[in-house]
Amino acid sequence: xxxxxxxxxxxxxxxxxxxxxxxxxxxxxxxxxxxxxxxxxxxxxxxxxxxxxxxxxxxxxxxxxxxxxxxxxxxxxxxxxxxxxxxxxxxxxxxxxxxxxxxxxxxxxxxxxxx
Amino acid sequence: xxxxxxxxxxxxxxxxxxxxxxxxxxxxxxxxxxxxxxxxxxxxxxxxxxxxxxxxxxxxxxxxxxxxxxxxxxxxxxxxxxxxxxxxxxxxxxxxxxxxxxxxxxxxxxx
Numbered sequence: 132x133x134x135x136x137x138x139x140x141x142x143x144x145x146x147x148x149x150x151x152x153x154x155x156x157x158x159x160x161x162x163x164x165x166x167x168x169x170x171x172x173x174x175x176x177x178x179x180x181x182x183x184x185x186x187x188x189x190x191x192x193x194x195x196x197x198x199x200x201x202x203x204x205x206x207x208x209x210x211x212x213x214x215x216x217x218x219x220x221x222x223x224x225x226x227x228x229x230x231x232x233x234x235x236x237x238x239x240x241x242x243x244x245x246x
Numbered sequence: 247x248x249x250x251x252x253x254x255x256x257x258x259x260x261x262x263x264x265x266x267x268x269x270x271x272x273x274x275x276x277x278x279x280x281x282x283x284x285x286x287x288x289x290x291x292x293x294x295x296x297x298x299x300x301x302x303x304x305x306x307x308x309x310x311x312x313x314x315x316x317x318x319x320x321x322x323x324x325x326x327x328x329x330x331x332x333x334x335x336x337x338x339x340x341x342x343x344x345x346x347x348x349x350x351x352x353x354x355x356x357x
Binding site for chain 1: 289
């Protein structure tokens with residue numbers, strides 16, 4: 132079974148530029164998550180999709196971050212404009228369950244550096 | 247007070263030692279308790295999953311939950327250099343959608 136795929140793996144941009152990350156979840160997983168993991172911290176949920184609908188985006192900085200999940204499969208996360216404090220690893224995870232107790236399978240992450 | 251507290255370490259032990267990793271939490275609504283392992287430059291992978299209180303054992307790994315003390319533990323027996331990683335606790339509510347992660351404890355097992 133193929134795992135969660137993410138691209139790019141690394142990205143370096145200047146502040147105020149925009150950037151987009153892509154995620155392909157495990158086939159058949161209805162729930163998709165985007166997390167932000169700052170160095171030395173645990174992952175923080177940014178947004179959760181169930182199929183192509185948003186379940187929870189309460190911690191997504193909506194003035195600069197946006198996310199979509201077209202056709203309930205792949206997802207993109209965009210930051211525009213980026214700030215220095217956005218430097219982090221952005222993790223995508225998928226789960227066959229909707230609730231938090233479902234096992235989440237993580238991708239390798241995209242490491243973003245904002246200079 | 248953060249909902250989940252975890253000592254970041256680093257924790258260094260010799261090969262073969264018993265390792266104890268812990269998290270404390272403040273939200274009594276947490277019912278699901280998980281431990282994830284994260285190798286450097288990789289995504290977290292689920293190691294142990296416990297519902298409510300009690301112990302769960304899987305090979306060299308044992309997870310314990312003490313809800314009365316709001317304290318969870320992960321024990322690793324006969325630790326190996328390949329166990330060197332960051333261990334994250336993650337807690338979820340019965341009715342919730344999001345997992346609450348600890349900061350992670352960095353473990354180094356030296357040969």
